[in-house]
Amino acid sequence: DDYIWPSRYDELEDILSLQSGYLGRNFSSAVTPCTQGGNIKGRQNAAEWIRSAFHDMITHDSSLGTGGLDGSIWFELDRAENGALAFENTFNFFAYLHSLRASAADLLAMSVIISHSGCSGTTRIPFRAGRVDARAAGPAGVPETDTPLGAMLERFATAGYSQEDMITLVACGHTLGGVHSHDHPDIVPGESGNRYNDTVVKFDTTDGKFDNAVAVEYLSDNTQNPLVVGKNETKNSDKWIFSSDNNATISRLAEDNAEFEKTCAKIFERMIDTVPSTVELSQPIEPTDIKPYITDLYLNDNGKLVFAGRIRVRTTEGAAAGRLASDLDVQVHHAVRSKRWSCARINTTYAGDAQGLYGETFAWYEFGMELNATKGISKFNIETTVRTTGERILYDNGGEGYPVTDELLYQRADSCVARQAVNGTRAMEATVAVRKDRASLPLRLELARYTKMTGLVVREWEVETIPFEKTGETRGEDDDWVIFKAPTGLKTASWLTWFDIIQDGNDGSRIEFLKTEACPRTSS
Numbered sequence: 001d002d003y004i005w006p007s008r009y010d011e012l013e014d015i016l017s018l019q020s021g022y023l024g025r026n027f028s029s030a031v032t033p034c035t036q037g038g039n040i041k042g043r044q045n046a047a048e049w050i051r052s053a054f055h056d057m058i059t060h061d062s063s064l065g066t067g068g069l070d071g072s073i074w075f076e077l078d079r080a081e082n083g084a085l086a087f088e089n090t091f092n093f094f095a096y097l098h099s100l101r102a103s104a105a106d107l108l109a110m111s112v113i114i115s116h117s118g119c120s121g122t123t124r125i126p127f128r129a130g131r132v133d134a135r136a137a138g139p140a141g142v143p144e145t146d147t148p149l150g151a152m153l154e155r156f157a158t159a160g161y162s163q164e165d166m167i168t169l170v171a172c173g174h175t176l177g178g179v180h181s182h183d184h185p186d187i188v189p190g191e192s193g194n195r196y197n198d199t200v201v202k203f204d205t206t207d208g209k210f211d212n213a214v215a216v217e218y219l220s221d222n223t224q225n226p227l228v229v230g231k232n233e234t235k236n237s238d239k240w241i242f243s244s245d246n247n248a249t250i251s252r253l254a255e256d257n258a259e260f261e262k263t264c265a266k267i268f269e270r271m272i273d274t275v276p277s278t279v280e281l282s283q284p285i286e287p288t289d290i291k292p293y294i295t296d297l298y299l300n301d302n303g304k305l306v307f308a309g310r311i312r313v314r315t316t317e318g319a320a321a322g323r324l325a326s327d328l329d330v331q332v333h334h335a336v337r338s339k340r341w342s343c344a345r346i347n348t349t350y351a352g353d354a355q356g357l358y359g360e361t362f363a364w365y366e367f368g369m370e371l372n373a374t375k376g377i378s379k380f381n382i383e384t385t386v387r388t389t390g391e392r393i394l395y396d397n398g399g400e401g402y403p404v405t406d407e408l409l410y411q412r413a414d415s416c417v418a419r420q421a422v423n424g425t426r427a428m429e430a431t432v433a434v435r436k437d438r439a440s441l442p443l444r445l446e447l448a449r450y451t452k453m454t455g456l457v458v459r460e461w462e463v464e465t466i467p468f469e470k471t472g473e474t475r476g477e478d479d480d481w482v483i484f485k486a487p488t489g490l491k492t493a494s495w496l497t498w499f500d501i502i503q504d505g506n507d508g509s510r511i512e513f514l515k516t517e518a519c520p521r522t523s524s
């Protein structure tokens, strides 16, 4: 495990690893079970997500390096080729996870992995991060049912996919979901205007499972696939596609279910990694073994340094690997500002488990401690002890320890967003304690403001820089910190957001990706 904390992919790793349970981010809940569609007739979220990713990706041009999985789909919903509810729904599902650390395009890519896994796919599809969100529509060209075969082949070839790839990708996509009367009344009769009274004809009889029934049923001539046996021959695109190499590829896909699942995992990996050439994807993000989270590091009213957080321990291998949550003690060992290790150990308390994809599990251990502010803190190590065997393991973040700084302290209790709005704006005040030796350096707040774009589901982020001002107040046992504040306001509709606190000079110092929080309710 080469993971070094902190990483700019920590947020994405959380979204990927923590699907359910304690502090779960719940991305997969919308595709659990696979046929889930939020009780809306005809809707299958997993199918919609995979289809959205395909429509976004297929306009890629591999020689020009343009297009691909970049979220441009959400600027292209007025096109006939994207005339379905699926695309809008898809973004709405993960809008709550969208941030400057998790692009809509990365979330769309991840949604394919989550759908595949939620529909009983067992082959791990690697997730690489780094997709950059498009800020405008890309070129058109998603094939439609009546697109001539030659033009379809050309479109896939331009995107980097051979005829065999095309057949495979279509079969892998059309193992879930079906054709909707709402979107294609010419193919599936039923209501077209009413999104809540949609009639769907499925591509195969096992729409809740990632299997090769779509291929088997097509070959056995008993298929109900509306894109094979539809009345309008010109719109039977699956039939034209599957038979375009005399059924060679689709026959192979029909042979073995386990092979089908693996083949689909591979081609889905290619699909989500088809990105503009300007994008550099990361190495696959693996579930982090040991991951700390600092929830608080601030000066309290007694001048003490409050240090609180969580340690997340991967427990997938369980007792055999000395990772049985109930048989594990986790301690935090910190070094003071001078880098000398403290004699004291900070105990943690087991707080619960979280579950990830493919049977991954994690246990959470929480701690909170008052430290001597004069001595400060500079880093910590994590130590686990298996209670029954006494086996101890030290985790030191690749040798350097897990870094923390007491140069800048985010005073969370004095930093909140007002519950009442004035003219649609809620007041916010971020408060930071700056160590005296750094108090003359400029300090700024970088606030991510999102704006809703007219007529679009996807939101846009803008980063606003707000300078901190000295208040004149000092804090700490020896008044070693100077208090700064940055007052601002947030629109009621978008008050929940993130910000960084940054100081340049003398190596710089920063506290990143802090989340806005509402002020505590005051009883009156």
Ligand code: HEM
Binding pocket: 044, 046, 047, 048, 050, 051, 054, 084, 085, 086, 143, 144, 145, 146, 152, 169, 170, 172, 173, 174, 176, 177, 178, 179, 180, 181, 183, 184, 237
């Ligand atoms: C080039 C060929 C393709 C054509 C012409 C095509 C056409 C269609 C059509 C007409 C529908 C019905 C949509 C609706 O009524 O809302 C559909 C659904 C779907 N397509 Fe395709 N498709 C193609 C390729 C693909 C590929 C390559 C994938 C994924 C890898 C994919 C994934 C899906 C999924 C999952 C659905 C079901 C959506 C739902 O039930 O909400 N399609 N496709």
